[in-house]
Amino acid sequence: MAGGLTQDADPSMVNPALRVSDEAHFYIPSLGEATPESTPTPGVININTATVEELQTLQGIGEQKAGDIVHYREENGPFSRVEDLLKVSGIGSKTLEDLRPLITVG
Structure with missing residues (x-):
């Protein structure tokens, strides 16, 4: 319903398993656009680097x-x-599924 990707969008940069939530924002780079590995997806927390305080925002x-x-x-x-x-x-399947779109390990 959103209209899909533009002709310039790089479909390999889309995680089709990502659950979309209301008011979520996604940036999909154009084909050939350089995207630094260290640039986090806005609103997504890296559980390998997050502080206790950052994790508490989840x-x-x-x-x-x-x-x-x-x-x-x-x-x-x-x-x-x-x-x-x-x-x-203390982390179970339900909690993981709720957190999945909000966290990353990369």
């Missing part, structure tokens, strides 16, 4: 869970994929 993540995420990361190294968040005590 709905359903309070001080305790945010601390648990950081502690797990410090003890076990960076998360390889978003699903690894399930290894953190």
Whole structure:
């Protein structure tokens, strides 16, 4: 209904599994446009680099869970994929699915 991609858009830069939420914003680069790896997607939090305070901005993540995420990361190294968040005590499937569009590991 949104009209799809423009002719210049690079479809390889779109994650078709990403859940879209109301008022979400997405930037899709043009074909051949350079996109630095370090440029985060607006509103998406990298769970490998986020502080406790940043993690607490996620709905359903309070001080305790945010601390648990950081502690797990410090003890076990960076998360390889978003699903690894399930290894953190107190994070279940429902929480992961709610967080999935809001977090990244890259």
